[in-house]
Amino acid sequence: MSTSPILVIGPTGKTGRRIVQKLTQGGFAVREGSRRSDPPFDWDQPQTWPAAFAGVKAAYVTFYPDLAVPGAPAAITALTKCAKESGVDRLVLLSGRGEANAQRCEDIVRHSGVGYTLIRASWFNQNFDEGQLLGPVLDGVVAMPAGTVKEPFVDTDDIADVAVAALTDARHSGQLYEVTGPRLLSFDDVAAELSRAIGRNIQYAAISFDQFHAALNEDAGPDVADLLTNLCKEVFDGRNESLGDGVPRALGRPPRDFSEYCRSVAATGIWSMDPSNAAMAAQGGD
Secondary structure, rough: OOOOOOOOOOOOOOHHHHHHHHHOOOOOEEEOOOOOOOOOOOOOHHHHHHHHHHHOOOOEEEOOOOOOOOOHHHHHHHHHHHHHOOOOOOOEEEEOOOHHHHHHHHHHHHHHEEEEEEEEOOOOOHHHOOOHHHHHHOOOOOEEEEOEEEEEHHHHHHEEEEEHHHHOOOHHOEEEEEEOOOOOOEEHHHHHHHHHHHHHOOOOEOOOHHHHHHHHHHHHHHHHHHHHHHHHHHHHHOOOOOOOOOOHHHHHHHHHHHHHHHHHHHHHHHHHHOHHHHHHHHOOOO
């Protein structure tokens, strides 16, 4: 086993912290890449990158705030250049399924001269308990501009398992893994699954993009509102209404079903908490 640390950029995010935990449990040395790490890693300060990459042979890359933002390709270009100059052998990039800008970033990594694995993920299950949608679940109404479009929601533990495999086993080099759950679900289906697991009625409200933007603007500010609204406009057009084979192809097992996710989270009690504490409970990140 290599003694070189594995760099995990975004170590407190939904996927990053799981990857850190799994790598550590597997006996691998981990270097966390965040502004508070030592050495620090800051996407807005490229001068911090060489020290973070020093001695690293493999790195997990999640871009903040999202590969969908206009500046992402330039940042990923600069990052891959730094990684190559630092002697990194393998980059594992978390990408977004059906996102044009994310696929531009995939191409940058693919042609960087560094070994790579691309993980192209659908919507996370954990958005409903660790992200922006926790509050709506607690309030009993999930309002999204998705209409009746179906999405193959994926569990972040599956993403983390694929990433750990890619970071530690060269057989995954050069692969693109489209990671999804095992079935397509509309947001009406999601609300029904949540209702069964929680034991109270959760409704889905199909709203317009303008309504979605206005609500986000009030709660999170214009930058977040613009980012998420534009992202929803891009991916909620039916382009992702298909299943990917990334989890079984990488791991040799089926992906976790959304119903299993719902049961396990409901057992923690987080969906029974006081809605006023939702902002503290929800954890951001990739």
